Amino acid sequence: MEKQPRLLSSQLSLQNRVCDVTLNCVVLTWKERETTKKRVSGSFLGSSRAAGSHCVPVCEIIAVQETTEACQSNDAGRWQMVPQQPSESEQHAFTVSYVERMRGHRWRCSEVTFHCTDWRLCQQWIQTIKEQLSQLTSRPKSLLVYINPYGGKQRGKWIYEHKVAPVFSRASISTDVIVTECANHARNHLKKEADLKKYDGVVCVGGDGMFSEILHGLISRTQCDSGVDENCAETLVPSALRIGIIPAGSTDCICFATVGTNDPVTSALHIVIGDSQPMDVCSVHHNNTFLRYSVSLLGYGFFGDVLTDSERKRWMGPARYDISGVKTFLSHRYYEGTISFLPAADIFGTPRDKIKCRSGCSVCQKQSTEKLTEEEREGSYGVWRVTRGKFLAINAASMSCACPRTPKGLSPAAHLADGTTDLILIRKCSRLDFLRHLLRHTNKDDQFDHTFVEVHRVQQFRFTPKHWEGGSELDLCESKNRLFGQICRQQPVCGCAPAHSSWNCDGEILPQTTIHVRVHCQLIKLFARGIEEKTVFEDPYTLCAV
Numbered sequence: 001m002e003k004q005p006r007l008l009s010s011q012l013s014l015q016n017r018v019c020d021v022t023l024n025c026v027v028l029t030w031k032e033r034e035t036t037k038k039r040v041s042g043s044f045l046g047s048s049r050a051a052g053s054h055c056v057p058v059c060e061i062i063a064v065q066e067t068t069e070a071c072q073s074n075d076a077g078r079w080q081m082v083p084q085q086p087s088e089s090e091q092h093a094f095t096v097s098y099v100e101r102m103r104g105h106r107w108r109c110s111e112v113t114f115h116c117t118d119w120r121l122c123q124q125w126i127q128t129i130k131e132q133l134s135q136l137t138s139r140p141k142s143l144l145v146y147i148n149p150y151g152g153k154q155r156g157k158w159i160y161e162h163k164v165a166p167v168f169s170r171a172s173i174s175t176d177v178i179v180t181e182c183a184n185h186a187r188n189h190l191k192k193e194a195d196l197k198k199y200d201g202v203v204c205v206g207g208d209g210m211f212s213e214i215l216h217g218l219i220s221r222t223q224c225d226s227g228v229d230e231n232c233a234e235t236l237v238p239s240a241l242r243i244g245i246i247p248a249g250s251t252d253c254i255c256f257a258t259v260g261t262n263d264p265v266t267s268a269l270h271i272v273i274g275d276s277q278p279m280d281v282c283s284v285h286h287n288n289t290f291l292r293y294s295v296s297l298l299g300y301g302f303f304g305d306v307l308t309d310s311e312r313k314r315w316m317g318p319a320r321y322d323i324s325g326v327k328t329f330l331s332h333r334y335y336e337g338t339i340s341f342l343p344a345a346d347i348f349g350t351p352r353d354k355i356k357c358r359s360g361c362s363v364c365q366k367q368s369t370e371k372l373t374e375e376e377r378e379g380s381y382g383v384w385r386v387t388r389g390k391f392l393a394i395n396a397a398s399m400s401c402a403c404p405r406t407p408k409g410l411s412p413a414a415h416l417a418d419g420t421t422d423l424i425l426i427r428k429c430s431r432l433d434f435l436r437h438l439l440r441h442t443n444k445d446d447q448f449d450h451t452f453v454e455v456h457r458v459q460q461f462r463f464t465p466k467h468w469e470g471g472s473e474l475d476l477c478e479s480k481n482r483l484f485g486q487i488c489r490q491q492p493v494c495g496c497a498p499a500h501s502s503w504n505c506d507g508e509i510l511p512q513t514t515i516h517v518r519v520h521c522q523l524i525k526l527f528a529r530g531i532e533e534k535t536v537f538e539d540p541y542t543l544c545a546v
């Protein structure tokens with residue numbers, strides 16, 4: 001690796017130990033000197049322990065500031081913060097805040113304070129680090145924040161104020177904060193009112209449902225500003241603003257699958273350092289009319305029924321999904337219908353190839369327009385296929401959907417930004433077999449390795465429930481109500497299960513069941529970087545070589 005020219009190199013003291021501190025354009029390093037009883041900067045230092053070496057990439061420095069010391073004031077004996085004055089006899093200090101990697105993909109904001117006797121040297125260090133940081137143009141300076149005070153365990157406001165705002169303030173990011181007053185407040189504000197020119201990004205504090213509001217507001221606003229009709233456009237215009245997710249919901253699967261954990265401080269740090277992760281968005285249509293967007297799970301049957309039942313139990317908080325999950329499993333309902341899908345070509349890999357989408361994923365990078373050759377693009381269009389049957393569940397996972405309930409996800413090899421979704425068809429089978437399949441989401445076994453499970457990587461798909469085939473939605477609603485409707489819905493013991501389920505679209509119930517879904521490759525960007533490989537945090541010092 002090419003050596004970078006040094007910008008600064010000094011002997012500074014750190015916790016009364018002498019350190020060689022060096023800054024180049026890429027990294028800040030400090031290494032303890034292996035000496036005992038050495039006089040540095042006018043003060044005696046105690047015996048040093050084994051020399052420790054530290055290395056922080058400049059792009060992971062959050063901020064630098066002159067250090068103030070807590071001194072007791074003479075009069076009332078109270079503690080006050082006083083800035084250090086330029087005087088030859090005193091020590092001067094600056095503190096660097098930086099990202100430190102913990103277990104389980106969590107990040108923390110760590111600090112290191114260097115002391116020196118020379119005030120000018122101290123200022124030179126502060127200035128030089130600040131200049132380096134100012135060259136990192138992908139970092140946001142101004143953010144629009146929406147907080148759902150009722151998401152998850154209703155701790156959104158507390159999480160933002162105590163865990164996130166201090167990190168933003170340390171990084172000198174200015175924020176406008178809106179605490180939502182009702183559902184769709186954030187979506188409508190973004191769509192119609194917000195002055196988006198003022199911001200470098202939008203942050204949502206809440207769960208997958210709250211993220212969905214932000215996603216809809218931002219995409220609709222961008223299409224509206226560009227004169228694009230969401231109902232019929234094959235190509236949508238990507239938004240210039242990135243979205244940050246501070247997890248404070250019930251499932252938090254989008255945060256988990258894009259960051260590797262659902263930890264608010266980690267997400268705040270990914271925002272501060274200006275990470276960028278492109279993401280696919282599915283548009284869902286009914287009879288050529290746009291319904292909704294989805295980025296994680298579109299689920300009919302099992303996941304639709306779980307969501308419908310859990311909405312009545314919102315007061316239970318996140319536990320509602322477990323209760324509704326067991327109830328839905330026991331009801332063992334299946335639904336008939338026809339699925340047609342446009343498979344993605346081989347270059348997109350398959351849902352069973354075990355190539356996981358990780359930070360800097362080569363499969364996803366290949367899909368960014370410049371990198372796909374004309375030949376590959378031509379070859380990526382397949383032929384529509386059709387399949388009918390009785391299904392316990394139909395799931396389309398546009399990303400792995402990894403979350404604490406299923407750490408490997410509904411489709412472990414799905415990609416965040418490859419322009420495809422993994423269509424999982426679970427046909428009618430015994431309760432025991434379905435349970436085996438569900439349990440495989442929580443262990444190492446392959447959940448697709450069952451005779452009643454099929455999985456296809458697709459670019460588009462359509463679904464029509466059986467009883468609606470050939471008729472209009474209205475006619476069928478009426479006939480369904482007349483034929484079985486209320487009686488069967490309320491008393492499923494009669495053995496005549498309802499003919500249709502609902503679509504769970506990223507945690508929202510869709511009013512229609514006949515849908516056409518199209519994947520829009522990399523339509524939005526998040527303040528994230530995808531899940532990091534273990535090696536990144538096992539060996540963070542490889543960069544020290546530069």
Ligand SMILES: CCCCCCCCCCCCC/C=C/[C@@H](O)[C@H](COP(=O)(O)O)NC(C)=O
Pocket residue numbers: 207208209210249250251252253296297303307321401403405406410438439441442504505506507508
């Ligand atoms: C018996 C063992 C059962 C294990 C089965 C695995 C279940 C895995 C559930 C994964 C769901 C991931 C898809 C995420 C969907 C969210 O958008 C949605 C809404 O989440 P939110 O309430 O907004 O956080 N949550 C649900 C459960 O539908």
Ligand SMILES: Nc1ncnc2c1ncn2[C@@H]1O[C@H](COP(=O)(O)OP(=O)(O)O)[C@@H](O)[C@H]1O
Pocket residue numbers: 147148149150151152153179180181182183184185205206207208209210211213248249250251252507
């Ligand atoms: N102030 C509010 N009052 C009521 N509902 C809200 C409010 N703000 C947002 N919502 C809605 O709450 C729903 C659930 O929010 P979310 O943050 O995803 O939490 P959870 O993960 O617990 O479902 C979302 O669909 C969102 O539209």
Ligand SMILES: [Ca+2]
Pocket residue numbers: 280397398399414415416417418419420421
């Ligand atoms: Ca995808």
